[in-house]
Amino acid sequence: MKYTTFNQQVTDTMTEPMFMGNPVNVARYDQQKHQIFEKLIEKQISFFWRPEEVDVSKDRVDFQKLSAAEQHIFISNLKYQTLLDSVQGRSPNIALLPIVSIPELETWIETWSFFETIHSRSYTHILRNLFSDPSDVFDDIVVNEEIKKRATDISQYYDDLIFYTQLWQTLGEGTHTINGETHLVTMRELKKKLYLCINSVNALEAIRFYVSFACTFAFAERELMEGNSKIIRLIARDENLHLTSTQHILNLWAKGKDDPEMAEIAAELEDEARAIFMKAVEQEKEWAEYLFQSGSMIGLNKEILCQYVEYIANHRMAAIGLGQPFDVKSNPLPWMNNYLNSDNVQVAPQESEISSYLVGQIDSEVSANDFEDFEL
Amino acid sequence: MDADVSDHLIVVTDANDGEPLTLRPSAKASILEALEIAQVEVQYHCRDGFCGACRCKIIEGSVDYFTDPLAFIDDDEILPCCSRPSSNIKIEIPK
Numbered sequence: 280m281k282y283t284t285f286n287q288q289v290t291d292t293m294t295e296p297m298f299m300g301n302p303v304n305v306a307r308y309d310q311q312k313h314q315i316f317e318k319l320i321e322k323q324i325s326f327f328w329r330p331e332e333v334d335v336s337k338d339r340v341d342f343q344k345l346s347a348a349e350q351h352i353f354i355s356n357l358k359y360q361t362l363l364d365s366v367q368g369r370s371p372n373i374a375l376l377p378i379v380s381i382p383e384l385e386t387w388i389e390t391w392s393f394f395e396t397i398h399s400r401s402y403t404h405i406l407r408n409l410f411s412d413p414s415d416v417f418d419d420i421v422v423n424e425e426i427k428k429r430a431t432d433i434s435q436y437y438d439d440l441i442f443y444t445q446l447w448q449t450l451g452e453g454t455h456t457i458n459g460e461t462h463l464v465t466m467r468e469l470k471k472k473l474y475l476c477i478n479s480v481n482a483l484e485a486i487r488f489y490v491s492f493a494c495t496f497a498f499a500e501r502e503l504m505e506g507n508s509k510i511i512r513l514i515a516r517d518e519n520l521h522l523t524s525t526q527h528i529l530n531l532w533a534k535g536k537d538d539p540e541m542a543e544i545a546a547e548l549e550d551e552a553r554a555i556f557m558k559a560v561e562q563e564k565e566w567a568e569y570l571f572q573s574g575s576m577i578g579l580n581k582e583i584l585c586q587y588v589e590y591i592a593n594h595r596m597a598a599i600g601l602g603q604p605f606d607v608k609s610n611p612l613p614w615m616n617n618y619l620n621s622d623n624v625q626v627a628p629q630e631s632e633i634s635s636y637l638v639g640q641i642d643s644e645v646s647a648n649d650f651e652d653f654e655l
Numbered sequence: 656m657d658a659d660v661s662d663h664l665i666v667v668t669d670a671n672d673g674e675p676l677t678l679r680p681s682a683k684a685s686i687l688e689a690l691e692i693a694q695v696e697v698q699y700h701c702r703d704g705f706c707g708a709c710r711c712k713i714i715e716g717s718v719d720y721f722t723d724p725l726a727f728i729d730d731d732e733i734l735p736c737c738s739r740p741s742s743n744i745k746i747e748i749p750k
Contacts (some may be wrong), residue, residue: 318725322705519706526707526727594698597749598707599729608750610695619700619708 282377290406292381296538297528298473299466300380308383311420313531316387319524323390326520327514330401335408335506340505341433342409348574353504354377355570356491357419361402362430363487365420366479366518367521368395370437378469401510425569430560433487436479436511436555439524441471463600466542472531474544480551481525484518485595490563490584492569494620498576523596526646529599552595553601560605563588571588586611659683663740668703668714668747672693686711686722686746688717697735704737716744718750 295301308317328370345353367640379385386632394489420426444556446464455462499508532541545552550576567584575581589605597603610616661680668691670676680689687709690697701710707726713733722737731747 315725319705320724516701519701519708520725523705523707530727530729539709594708594710594749598710603749610698616699619706619707621686621701621703 280355280448280451295380297381298375298378299383299470299538299553303380303382303385306382306386308386309404311383311529312381313383313537315527316381316383316524319520319527320383320387320390323394323517326394326513326517328397330397330510333401333404333506333509335405335510335512338405338504338506339408341498346574346576348571349498349576351573352570352576353498355425355508356427356494357402357405358416358423359429359566360427360488360491360638361399362420363483364395364398364402364431366429366430366433366482368392368399370434371395371485372440374437376443377448378473379653391521392523393471398514399516402576403437405507405510423556425566429487429566432558432562433479433483436472436476436607440469443472444479459653465497467544470544471537471548474541474548475551475555477525477528478555479559481522481529481595481599482556484522484525486555486559486563486588486591488515488518489588490567490570493584493587493612493615493616494576494579495574499618500578500614512618515619519619526598533600533602549601552599555594556596556601557604560588560592583611587600587615595603608635656669661689661740663716664743665740666743667688667693667695667747668716670748670750673706680740682739684739685721686733686740686744690735691750695748699736701735702736705736707734709734709736711749712747714747716740716742717742 280302283302286304288301290301290304290305292303292307293310295312296312311317325436335521342350342353369392371388375388376385378390406416410416443462443464445468446457450464452465455464492507492511495504495508495511498504531537533545535542564585567581567588571581572583586607587610590607590610593605593607623647659681661682661684663680664735665678665680665686667676667678671733674691676695678693678722680686684692684736687697687699687702698708698710700706702709704722705725705738707728710726710728710732711734712731714731717720718738720734720738720750724737726733726734728734731746
């Protein structure tokens with residue numbers, strides 16, 4: 280079915296499935312099939328923030344005090360998060376908007392992606408402050424083998440769904456040969472690809488950020504890189520909300536509260552969904568290994584980070600009916616919760632966001648008068 | 656009875672040592688705060704009803720939400736961070 284930016288057929292969005300029904304037409308929210316998505320939009324907008332509000336100038340001094348191993352940990356995590364948000368800033372829009380069928384979900388997807396672009400801009404804000412020219416850091420993201428491994432897994436489900444949606448929207452259902460490769464396009468196949476894609480995104484939002492978050496907050500526990508930590512707390516708050524949205528989509532499908540065919544597919548592909556999650560867990564553990572290859576940091580090591588990934592994975596897999604595959608009984612990093620608590624995310628300017636309110640801040644304005652009492 | 660104390664009891668089937676624990680929360684405390692005061696280990700992140708990290712099973716009773724829960728919760732689950740008991744309740748904390 281060809282995509283149209285304004286479907287002129289009369290449709291009833293109250294009876295449309297979330298995806299793969301009729302294309303949307305009027306962006307109306309007076310009647311909603313799944314009200315949760317509008318609530319998520321409102322919540323997300325209430326979280327609005329700008330990277331520039333957070334003063335990161337003290338981080339430059341802190342960064343120079345870090346050991347080489349700690350600098351590797353810090354920069355590698357920023358590279359990985361930059362990759363994740365590069366993908367997330369565009370992919371929900373490109374993959375999901377062409378097939379969405381209810382306006383409240385369409386607007387949620389756009390809101391969600393927009394916030395990922397704030398995250399991307401914040402990494403530049405952090406890195407510009409640390410390096411006079413951060414281009415080496417950004418350039419490495421596309422060639423770094425450890426990051427590339429993860430990029431492949433993160434983007435493949437999106438890319439697959441996007442390609443098959445393009446075939447379906449231009450050629451319709453059937454067997455199509457493109458550049459010598461044969462592709463079977465049926466509604467069932469498309470829905471399977473959609474199901475796997477949402478599971479992959481859910482795993483991404485659920486655990487892929489958390490090794491990086493743990494390192495950031497471990498630095499903050501030592502009162503280091505606190506500007507960065509403040510930004511990452513804002514990002515973590517957003518990511519928890521994004522995770523809630525994919526959990527809702529998956530559970531609406533699995534519980535038969537949306538498209539009945541998606542409920543069948545959820546049952547049929549449960550093992551594949553679990554495998555996607557388990558692979559993400561494995562990759563995060565490998566990432567912890569890569570981070571600590573040239574030395575640990577105070578308060579964290581590879582083992583405890585891997586346990587934390589398993590602990591988080593247990594909770595997040597249980598939330599979508601995938602059970603708790605790991606044997607971790609208690610939270611190995613309980614102090615993390617203080618940083619993930621949205622009550623603690625500062626909003627008042629006098630608290631620290633605006634540098635002019637800070638005590639002991641770095642004043643980057645230097646005038647000729649400042650050297651008046653200076654003698655050589 | 657003390658006005659600051661809730662009319663309802665919370666029974667945790669699997670407190671830290673796996674043993675059942677009964678507690679009477681203060682009237683204003685969320686269930687999560689009541690559990691923390693009783694030193695029951697429970698996971699949380701946002702404490703604002705949108706992330707679902709503190710999700711618990713409810714076996715008996717009912718709760719009132721003082722913040723609209725946005726996180727996914729199944730029919731037999733509650734979010735302790737944004738609710739108070741509206742009857743005596745029995746809950747199970749996921750490990």
